[in-house]
Amino acid sequence: MKYQALTDEQLVDFLKSDNQSAFEEIYHRYWYKLLGVAYHETGTREEAEELVQDLFEKLWKRRHVSIIQHLSAYLVVSIKHLATNYIKSQITHRKFQEYLIFNEIRQSYATDETVQFSDLSKAVEEAMKKLPEKSVEIFKLSRFENQSVKAIAQQLNLSEKAVEYHITKSLKVLKEQLKAYHSDN
Incomplete structure (x- = not known):
């Protein structure tokens, strides 16, 4: 059977029937387009490729429960959603890293102040003697x-x-x- 000639709707039907060749055709048909969308959203090819890979992995795992009426729209919306979640996680991760760095600096500064005050207090005591x-x-x-x-x-x-x-x-x-x-x- 020539899967390249099938419509998206037919490929989705075959996909739900565990047809791996239909899945491979969907992959080849949409991989590059989805990579472009993901790259536009993330700005890095490596992350875009990873997101597209994640999308196809989810598509295969959820093939029995996903309701797909328009395959192209479904895939584009899905990749945009994955990219948005990825960007949010990166922002959250970066904010958390900034918080950790700030907190470490603040603790270090507080420790330095305590040590300096302690040293100064000892020096005052010695001078008073x-x-x-x-x-x-x-x-x-x-x-x-x-x-x-x-x-x-x-x-x-x-x-x-x-x-x-x-x-x-x-x-x-x-x-x-x-x-x-x-x-x-």
């Missing part, structure tokens, strides 16, 4: 507890000038000791 005990106490009250010079002076029974001296001295030592952590930003 180089200060006299009274200067450390005044500096902590001023900078860590946000107390005013006047309040510190009253609390420690010192003059305001003495408190300012200790704060200035502490800042000078800390600035010198923490040069490595200074940023030009």
